[in-house]
Amino acid sequence: MTKTTSILKVAFRAMGRNKMRSLLTALGIIIGVACVVATIGIGEGARVQTEQQLQSLGTNFLMIHPGTVTSSGARSGWGSNSKLSEEDVAAIRAEVPTVSYVSASIRSVAQVVYGNQNWSTSIQGGEVDWPAIRSWNVAQGQFFTDQDNRAAAKVCVLGQTVATTLFGTEDPVGKTIRIKNIPFRVVGVLEPKGGSMMGQDQDDTVVAPYQTVRKKIMGTTAVGMIMAAVSTPELVDRAQEEITALLRQRHRINRAAGQEDDFMIRSQTEMLARAEEQSKTMAILLWSIAGVSLLVGGIGIMNIMLVSVTERTREIGVRMAIGAKGSDIRAQFLVEAVVLAIAGGVLGIALGVGIQEAVAKLAGWPVAVTTSSVSLAFVFSAVIGVTFGFYPALKASRLDPIEALRYE
Amino acid sequence: MAASSAEPVIRIRDLTRVYRMGDSEVRALDGVTLDVAPGEFLAVMGPSGSGKSTFMNILGCLDRPTSGTYVLEGTDVSTLDRNERAGIRNDKIGFVFQSFNLLSRTSALENVELPLLYSRKHRLSDAGQLEKARGCLAKVGLAERWDHTPAQLSGGQQQRVAVARALVNDPAILLADEPTGNLDSRTSDEIMGIFQELNEEGKTVVLITHEHDIAEYARRVVAFRDGRIVSDDVVKERRSAKGTR
Numbered sequence: 001m002t003k004t005t006s007i008l009k010v011a012f013r014a015m016g017r018n019k020m021r022s023l024l025t026a027l028g029i030i031i032g033v034a035c036v037v038a039t040i041g042i043g044e045g046a047r048v049q050t051e052q053q054l055q056s057l058g059t060n061f062l063m064i065h066p067g068t069v070t071s072s073g074a075r076s077g078w079g080s081n082s083k084l085s086e087e088d089v090a091a092i093r094a095e096v097p098t099v100s101y102v103s104a105s106i107r108s109v110a111q112v113v114y115g116n117q118n119w120s121t122s123i124q125g126g127e128v129d130w131p132a133i134r135s136w137n138v139a140q141g142q143f144f145t146d147q148d149n150r151a152a153a154k155v156c157v158l159g160q161t162v163a164t165t166l167f168g169t170e171d172p173v174g175k176t177i178r179i180k181n182i183p184f185r186v187v188g189v190l191e192p193k194g195g196s197m198m199g200q201d202q203d204d205t206v207v208a209p210y211q212t213v214r215k216k217i218m219g220t221t222a223v224g225m226i227m228a229a230v231s232t233p234e235l236v237d238r239a240q241e242e243i244t245a246l247l248r249q250r251h252r253i254n255r256a257a258g259q260e261d262d263f264m265i266r267s268q269t270e271m272l273a274r275a276e277e278q279s280k281t282m283a284i285l286l287w288s289i290a291g292v293s294l295l296v297g298g299i300g301i302m303n304i305m306l307v308s309v310t311e312r313t314r315e316i317g318v319r320m321a322i323g324a325k326g327s328d329i330r331a332q333f334l335v336e337a338v339v340l341a342i343a344g345g346v347l348g349i350a351l352g353v354g355i356q357e358a359v360a361k362l363a364g365w366p367v368a369v370t371t372s373s374v375s376l377a378f379v380f381s382a383v384i385g386v387t388f389g390f391y392p393a394l395k396a397s398r399l400d401p402i403e404a405l406r407y408e
Numbered sequence: 409m410a411a412s413s414a415e416p417v418i419r420i421r422d423l424t425r426v427y428r429m430g431d432s433e434v435r436a437l438d439g440v441t442l443d444v445a446p447g448e449f450l451a452v453m454g455p456s457g458s459g460k461s462t463f464m465n466i467l468g469c470l471d472r473p474t475s476g477t478y479v480l481e482g483t484d485v486s487t488l489d490r491n492e493r494a495g496i497r498n499d500k501i502g503f504v505f506q507s508f509n510l511l512s513r514t515s516a517l518e519n520v521e522l523p524l525l526y527s528r529k530h531r532l533s534d535a536g537q538l539e540k541a542r543g544c545l546a547k548v549g550l551a552e553r554w555d556h557t558p559a560q561l562s563g564g565q566q567q568r569v570a571v572a573r574a575l576v577n578d579p580a581i582l583l584a585d586e587p588t589g590n591l592d593s594r595t596s597d598e599i600m601g602i603f604q605e606l607n608e609e610g611k612t613v614v615l616i617t618h619e620h621d622i623a624e625y626a627r628r629v630v631a632f633r634d635g636r637i638v639s640d641d642v643v644k645e646r647r648s649a650k651g652t653r
Contacts, residue, residue: 002525003525003526006518012516013513017513064541165418240473307563314509315511317509318505318509319509319522319526320494320497320512321468321470321497321503321505321509322497322503322523322526323494323495323497323498323499323523323524323526323527323577324494324498324526325490325494325495325526326490326491326493326494327491328526368593401470402465402470405470405505405509
């Protein structure tokens with residue numbers, strides 16, 4: 001038996017002697033570590049979830065919204081008076097080479113009817129680049145063509161929800177539905193996409209050619225929004241700058257003269273940043289609970305170690321009498337504190353993973369138990385054991401062997 | 409005096425120990441001079457307050473004298489610091505206490521092994537340590553009970569484990585502080601028999617006691633009073649332990 005194994009053996013024996021006391025002492029650490037593990041895990045799960053949702057929106061994606069307009073000193077809200085035109089779309093396509101796909105877009109809500117079924121849903125108008133920009137392909141049939149768009153053909157593609165609601169098990173491709181009493185031929189059905197970041201069902205939609213929706217359904221000349229996509233994420237910022245410059249030039253906006261943009265570009269990175277901001281608030285809350293709990297847990301360990309040193313004064317005296325140095329005694333009690341803290345840490349990790357799985361299940365998030373969170377929690381508890389175990393261990397090592405042997 | 413021609417194992421010159429209590433001073437030891445030769449069996453006697461406990465603490469390197477010198481096996485230990493004294497205790501002194509002082513919930517064998525863990529002298533292998541500890545347990549007649557914890561052993565058996573623990577590092581002296589104080593007379597006789605046996609084999613034994621009949625197991629008796637040695641005699645009618653264990 002070496003000194004190390006002996007120290008460990010004594011430490012475990014001391015912990016096992018007062019099981020209830022050890023458990024209660026470790027409770028602070030258990031809760032603290034559980035918080036750390038759950039915080040990191042839930043945060044990570046939420047981040048992965050957000051990323052997936054943004055990814056489902058389409059990769060490397062830019063949205064150009066019409067901006068606020070000032071007329072006679074009164075500023076109207078975003079998109080109140082669209083200054084975006086089909087010429088802008090054409091200009092971006094022709095003059096911004098960084099952009100690989102571009103599509104005018106327009107959106108409305110209408111009642112769609114098939115046979116005796118009817119359903120209120122969102123009608124989106126897009127151009128041929130729409131599936132590429134949204135990374136959203138058709139599952140059955142095909143997407144409409146550029147020809148369909150130019151001719152304002154009455155064709156449409158259904159989202160999964162709409163397809164199921166109107167057609168049930170029937171194959172919708174080739175059938176005719178009525179949107180605002182206008183007959184549209186269904187040419188395809190989109191892949192299922194799932195919920196959006198805001199919790200909306202993205203599959204509850206009908207996509208038709210931009211020109212058709214603009215002229216036949218909305219009867220307007222304004223472009224609702226321009227969607228664009230670049231080939232790699234690194235190009236997003238550059239594309240944003242180039243589009244801004246182009247549109248300012250086209251709309252004759254002089255920033256130097258204090259004129260404001262009449263459009264607004266939002267990129268995916270920007271939305272990602274906003275989502276991260278929100279999860280940060282929650283993380284700060286959980287981290288502070290974890291911090292307080294770990295501090296309280298550490299104080300609990302210090303307290304119980306001081307009690308233990310007093311209880312075992314005689315044992316310390318005996319050990320010193322047979323030749324234990326102060327450093328041997330110090331190591332013994334330090335190891336006991338660390339063993340207690342790590343035992344609490346291990347239980348805390350188990351509890352934290354449990355909490356995280358439960359939350360992930362409730363929120364429908366992907367579970368992300370990272371090795372980094374587990375090892376971080378482990379290191380945390382060891383550090384607490386050393387920090388709060390040091391003073392009691394030092395106290396034990398400084399006992400006078402004569403006094404300690406006489407202690408009753 | 410039972411002094412022999414050999415170099416003494418304990419050589420004490422003019423030892424004093426003064427405790428300060430507020431403004432007053434208490435001279436617990438007041439100029440003690442003593443030599444103990446290897447292989448002696450010395451009993452230190454005296455009533456409480458005579459300074460024999462203070463003497464034992466210094467002899468056991470648990471405490472330092474205020475003045476005077478104490479040379480143990482050729483090493484002056486009167487000026488060593490805490491850690492150095494811990495090393496000396498481990499290396500050269502085998503303690504046996506009145507209240508046994510075994511570690512509870514720890515097997516007899518592990519108790520005996522304990523000093524080896526703190527040893528810096530001869531680092532034995534695991535197997536070597538076990539063998540050494542088992543040998544010492546066998547010497548006190550407890551080889552078969554190596555896995556018993558103190559709670560499972562009688563008082564006499566616990567004290568034998570304590571003797572085995574004191575022997576495990578081959579100390580220069582066995583220092584027994586009232587080793588029979590918690591035992592009945594028959595068990596006391598057994599324990600004193602073990603000390604006599606070890607002494608026959610050449611071990612130097614120093615026994616601290618206040619009982620005359622226990623002191624009579626020794627070969628030489630030193631009596632303390634008021635911090636001084638008042639008598640130093642050879643035991644004339646030596647008691648020997650009855651029967652074997």
